[in-house]
Amino acid sequence: MNKLAVETGAGKPTRPRGKKPKGQRLKEFVTDYKRQWEIQSMILPGIIFMIIFCYIPIYGLTIAFKNYTVIDTLGTAPWVGLDNFRIILSDKYFWDAVVNTLGISFLKLAIGFVIPIILAIMIYELNSGRFKKMVQTLSYLPHFLSWIVLGGMLITWFSTTGLFNQLLLGLGVISQPQNILLDAGKYWWIATLSDIWKEAGWGTILYLAIMSKIDPTYYEAAKIDGASRLRQIWNITLPNMKPIIALNLILTVSGLLGSNLDQTLVLMNSQNREKAEVINSYVYRMGMSQGDFSYATAVGLGVSIVSVILLLVANKITGKLNDNQSVL
Numbered sequence: 001m002n003k004l005a006v007e008t009g010a011g012k013p014t015r016p017r018g019k020k021p022k023g024q025r026l027k028e029f030v031t032d033y034k035r036q037w038e039i040q041s042m043i044l045p046g047i048i049f050m051i052i053f054c055y056i057p058i059y060g061l062t063i064a065f066k067n068y069t070v071i072d073t074l075g076t077a078p079w080v081g082l083d084n085f086r087i088i089l090s091d092k093y094f095w096d097a098v099v100n101t102l103g104i105s106f107l108k109l110a111i112g113f114v115i116p117i118i119l120a121i122m123i124y125e126l127n128s129g130r131f132k133k134m135v136q137t138l139s140y141l142p143h144f145l146s147w148i149v150l151g152g153m154l155i156t157w158f159s160t161t162g163l164f165n166q167l168l169l170g171l172g173v174i175s176q177p178q179n180i181l182l183d184a185g186k187y188w189w190i191a192t193l194s195d196i197w198k199e200a201g202w203g204t205i206l207y208l209a210i211m212s213k214i215d216p217t218y219y220e221a222a223k224i225d226g227a228s229r230l231r232q233i234w235n236i237t238l239p240n241m242k243p244i245i246a247l248n249l250i251l252t253v254s255g256l257l258g259s260n261l262d263q264t265l266v267l268m269n270s271q272n273r274e275k276a277e278v279i280n281s282y283v284y285r286m287g288m289s290q291g292d293f294s295y296a297t298a299v300g301l302g303v304s305i306v307s308v309i310l311l312l313v314a315n316k317i318t319g320k321l322n323d324n325q326s327v328l
Contacts, residue, residue: 064298070291077294084298094299097282098257100188100275105256107192113252115196116203117245121233123204124211139201147198151266154194155181182271191267191276195260206244214240246318254311257303279303 033040059074064084066077088094119139126132142150157163158180165177180186214236222232238245259278268276279299287296 061297061301063294064301066294068294068297070293080294084295085302087295088299088302093277094279094282096274097277097279101257101259101278101280104188104191104259104278107188108195109252109256111192112196112200112203113249115200117207117241119200120204120207120211121237124208124237125229125233136201136204139204141201142198143202145198147260147262147266150194150198151263154190154267158190181267181269184272184275187267187272187275191260191263194267195263203248206248207241210241210244211237250311250314250318253314254307256310257307 062074063077065079065081066072066074067080067083068074068077123132123135123139126135159165160177160179164180165174168174169177181190218236219232222236227235257279259280261278261280261284264276264278264281265284268281283296283299283303286292286299
């Protein structure tokens, strides 16, 4: 190498522009941590919690590939490979649970995803502060009640002597009272509408927070231009809500296979089981009631993998609709 090359540094390996060496990055991290150790240390309990309850239990997924019983340990249970997954593919009851899960989830997506947006806009447009607070409180309240309480209320209301039968009889819709929860054909709608009733108000919180940050001058300019209130909502409110709507859509789509277990266990009975059994309750029944832990784990693992795929697909699609900008 000639003298000019040595002086100019030619021939030496170069780093990508803007990338610091590992030693310097580690030194900067330690320096920043020492300067903000009180704040930085606040995250340590959360990290420890995640390691103990989220990452260490991942090792337990190995029983999906074993014939595990209560007398075995994770290490001594014999390996069976993909046998549990082959059983899943030929299990009629599992596929019935998949159909019920998708049916209920798509109804919740089609109806329950839109209603919180509409409700949030309606609350935001209210002029009376006192009435607005009352509406918010009443819409939030069901979220704080457990499905044990709400399920008991629904069971009472839907009984032959309950509120709904009395209303339908009074309106002349039916001539004889019937227990609605015993009708399997109506269960999907009961599960969907009751879940919307419980969570719609709570789902407005993020939307209201976003709308509160919209610059009021946008609306003032629209009023000067003669835009109606509906036009202002369509051209100002909804576009500003687009990122959080996209994020909620991604999370909702990724959870299509994760129906509400608490709701199902409370509302399901021997008469409506054929339409009420969802994947989560099926896994619970196979694992806890019948003791087939390997099979239940295999089902749960398969559902988790599909959910991750749905998450990535939904993120990709919403990114295309959001000017190729991902919200995750």
